[in-house]
Amino acid sequence: MFSPEGPSFPALVRQALSSVEHGYDLLADTFDATPFRTPDRVLDAVAEALEPLGPFDSGLDVCCGTGAGLAVLRSACAGPTVGVDFSAGMLAEARRAHPGATLVRADALALPFAPVFDLAVSFGAFGHFEPAAQRGLFAQVHASLCPGGTFAFPLPAPPRVGSTPYWTLWGFDAAMRVRNVLWRPPFVMYYRTFRLADVRARLTDAGFGVDLLPVRSLGTREDGSPRCRLVVARKSGRAGAPQTP
Incomplete structure (x- = not known):
């Protein structure tokens, strides 16, 4: 499951x-x-x-971790890219890997940004938010996007x-x-609290x-259904809507 460069079992226990x-x-x-x-x-x-949903100018990676998603922003955005995370250790690794970002x-539940971003993305972080907190997270992302801005993230089929x-x-x-x-303290990480119907309703409640x-x-x-969907949540304020490729 882990490469030789990965964490040891005692390290995983300490983390847990x-x-x-x-x-x-x-x-x-x-x-x-x-594998995380x-x-x-x-x-x-x-x-x-x-690519066909743009063009985008500035981009925000929410809960960026070590910065894997920043490469997506660089390919999608013509302007500056920003990563936000609450772990200083993860940000230090992101800084080494992406010195230009x-x-x-x-805290993603208290984002310190004005509504300036055209695109926000997030990868693999939603399990750290209980359902009630997901509403606050989506509201914070909505407040950080400019009118017409897009919040996009992959959602694998269950x-x-x-x-x-x-x-x-x-x-x-x-x-x-x-x-x-x-x-105590709690370690919030759940895989079955991010169901499509609930996510869609919470995004809609946040104004998307x-x-x-x-x-x-x-x-x-x-059965022919996609293994993964891209959730595309658009903040109102600009003409146009994403088209299915």
């Missing part, structure tokens, strides 16, 4: 018993060698799917009920619930118009 912020500080220098980093094929597919340490991945995610979430009852685009390069499932 820490807060989310401190846990990622501990994991930062080995994070890119774990968004794969390059997903990043490349999102960049390709965003502006990196800001802040595993088939009863499959091995289904039970793996169910078991992980159950273990985290037990951990957070028995141990929402479209779903298939990420075709990531393929389809046996």
Whole structure:
């Protein structure tokens, strides 16, 4: 599951018993060698799917971590790109990998930006927000976008009920619930709290118009549905809407 460059088992235990912020500080220098980093094929597919939705000027990577998503912003945006995260350790790694980006340490539930961004993206971070907090997160992103701005992120199809991945995610979430009852500080990371219908409703409540685009390069499932969709949430204020490629 992990490459030799990845974290040791004791390091993962220390992370799991820490807060989310401190846990990622501990994991930062080995994070890119774990399966938790968004794969390059997903990043490349999102960049390709965003291309016909532009042009975009400035871009924001929400919960940027070590900065994998900043490459997507660089390909999609003609102007400056900014990454925001609350882990100083993850930002230090992002700064080494992307010296040209502006990196800001802040809580995603209290973003310190005026409404200046044309595009916001996020990769792999939503499991750190309980459903109630997701509403606040979306409201903060909405407030950081200029009129007509776009918030886009990939949303993989859920595993088939009863499959091995289904039970793996169910078991992980159950273990985290037990951990957070028995141990403080909590470590919020759940895989089954970000369902498409709920996400769409929360984005709409935050003021977005929402479209779903298939990420075709990531393929389809046996029933013909896409393995991954790009959620495209548009803030009102500019003519035009995303078109399905």
